Amino acid sequence: MADKILSDKLRGKTHEYRRLILQLCNKAKGLHIGGDLSSAEILVSLFQHQLNIDPKRPDWDGRDRFILSKGHGGAALYLVMAQRGYMEMEELFNTYKQHETRFGMHPCKELFPALDSSSGSLGHGLPIAAGMALAAKMDGKKHRVYCLIGDGEMNEGSVWEAAMAAAQLKLGNLVAIVDVNRMCLDGFTEEIMNVEPVTDKWKAFNWNLAEIDGNDIGQILDAFDHLPAAGGGKPTVIVARTVKGKGVSFLQNEPAAHHTSINDDQLKAALAEVDAAYESAKGGKNA
Template sequence: MGRTPLAGTEQRHSVQELEDLAFELRQKLLHLCGTYEGAVHIGGDLSAADIFTALFHYGLNVDPSDIANPERDRFVLSKGHAAVCMYIAMAMRGFFSYEGIVQTYGQLDSAYGMHPCKVQLPGVECSTGSLGHGLPLAVGMALSARHRGDDHRVVCLLGDGETGEGSVWEAVMAARSNRLGNLVAFVDRNRQLMTSFAEERVSFEPYPDKWRAFGWNVVEIDGHDMSQLVAAIDALPDTDSDTPTVVIAETVKGKGVDFMERNLAWHAGSLGAEDLERALAALAASREKETV
């Protein structure tokens, strides 16, 4: 089924351009973490940065100047604690300004809360943050689209930790039962929970097989390889297909900053001036290593 490209989506970014945008997104994340007085969920933000970039700058059929367009794709951030990464990705896409995020993030009555609120921030499709709820909401949105005969996609980003919630698997079963091929789930598979590594508390493996057992189309990729993210998006089935798709993206929590990577202490935190300089230098070194 052909979909109408919305404004700004006719010319898609190249993989190289997307990699540059992801690097810029991580820089902006670190700067915010260094200016905000409270804790930022920086570890999970950094692990999902490439996914956010691929979606908002390549995969999602959205027009920032026409956020109510009925033909737009819908995006649901189930791991709502990664809201600031979503805000910055949206700002870089043209929904609003990055400066506004930095000036008001986390403040009383700010549109940019620690978790996203659709009432406060136009362009956000769902208010989320209670883990395990995003995919059920996305299933309802995808089912509603089917009943209306719409051909847009509903895309949901989950953390792997929250897939320990029973509500997720109820939604997984409901999506296949209703043949919602217009639904796509991306899983940020960083294998860490808030205070432990995943398999220490919950037995997720064999993880992809669990999704297959529920009848989903399963795609496994390196979530930091932009070419693989682009290929996964390009290979998504048409929205009138019968099978929902999950893209399981293997990631590293704290990706790009060596002293944060796979470090449980950096689930959330803040950066002083010295640590910010150190983090930005580490990010630049990581980027240089990847481009050699």
Template sequence: MDIRELKAKAVQIRMDLLTMIHRAKTGHTGGSLSNTDILTALYYRIMKIDPARPKWEGRDRFIASKGHSVESLWCVLADLGFFPKEELETFSQFGTRLIGHPNNKVPGIEMNTGALGHGLAISVGMALAAKRDGKAYKVYCLMGDGEQAEGSVWEAAMAGPHYKLDNLVGIVDRNRLQISGGTEEVMGLEPLEEKWASFGWHVVSIDGNDMGALVEALEAAPAAPRKPTLIMANTVKGRGVSFAENVPHWHHHVPNAEELELALNELTAALELLKQEGRVQ
């Protein structure tokens, strides 16, 4: 997909996840909206994947370490055909596979996540296995910024450069909000980029809701040989829904019928604008 097509796909994924959360009456809305652009760039442009062969050995691996923001991931996997899109209607219902965190009983999910701080360590192991087995696949790990307060993140951060894992790409969804407030009030993280660089990572800071910037950074990785890459994706929590953006309450707020209608109207307008831009070009 080109950049305009990726932008349009991200809008559609946002519409799908909001509808799904509203139907289920549960979900992590704000973080799923902030990471939608990241997932769209990865799955529709960057990663080597095959929905028909989810266990293909040569596939790139994706770990959603911030597993609570799974709604956008479920919508992406369904849209790509890893499982029927109709199954989204069962999200968080009794007996479903589509629970509130990644579940490796679902095609396309590498590991169960949810307890924060574990995903990067697993990703280090996967990347190291690729190196030792002579495989060419890359490993992408999406972390939350609130998750950066977990000590296990920094143990893994030491291991990545130690093993010279230039096939490993960490991404921080830096929306500066977590369930209990702003990250700098809950547990100050800054200077976060300098911390990652001091651990030996090649650090790239971008606007994580700018599709062009995301594609450029992800296509360039690894940008430094024998070093893992850390992309600091500066995002807006609740991105795409004006009344949800940068509002802590929307961390796990479920849109009511009126809010859903307003949000879908905004996103439909954004989608129409992208279509008009395409026709002009």
């Protein structure tokens, strides 16, 4: 069972994240809000807890690596990095998607070296992560390499080449997390390119597997706690079942919410909804 103080802290940080990503979506006149909301709990749990990282030393060699393979969620990654102290939240809000910014729609390591990799062209994150994991293993290093991919991204053949190689090379230090929000760019994966049965596919590629509700902090923490030793053996995949647009009813399971802007009235309604859900989960304001 996950520690209650830690879970409560992460729930609070996730609530803060949801408010901020909605505000950024409004200010920037659009971002990939659907997937940024589905992966909220995963990203916050990684950056606030699981990753062994030091924002003051982003190039520290012993750090865990993280690659956002679903790179269209760059705003989400930048946001959790700002929450963790890699840069000022104000800079992100003032410059995101602006001319000559460090923070464009897709993560760019050349502009922001604290990233472990650039991303945006789907299908490349897991191959890069597998290479990093292999290098760490060959050098006898202890860190892990984490990679977040989308379920729509599983359409890319390079994901499966990397999956096959990682099992063959026994990359026990590699952790893939799949954000299975059942949707891709323009609709449901089931109708466009069916990726199910997701768990059977990864098992067939000989990976350790955990299947969780990816919007449940407790289940995410349990999956992290049960990761096998990084030293050897199979790579691990966490199949995280989530809801695209999670927490905002007019964005949830809505194909148009893959990338959209939200106006001031919609922002107000969305913030009221996420605030109410958070207060109710805590047991009411005066509890």
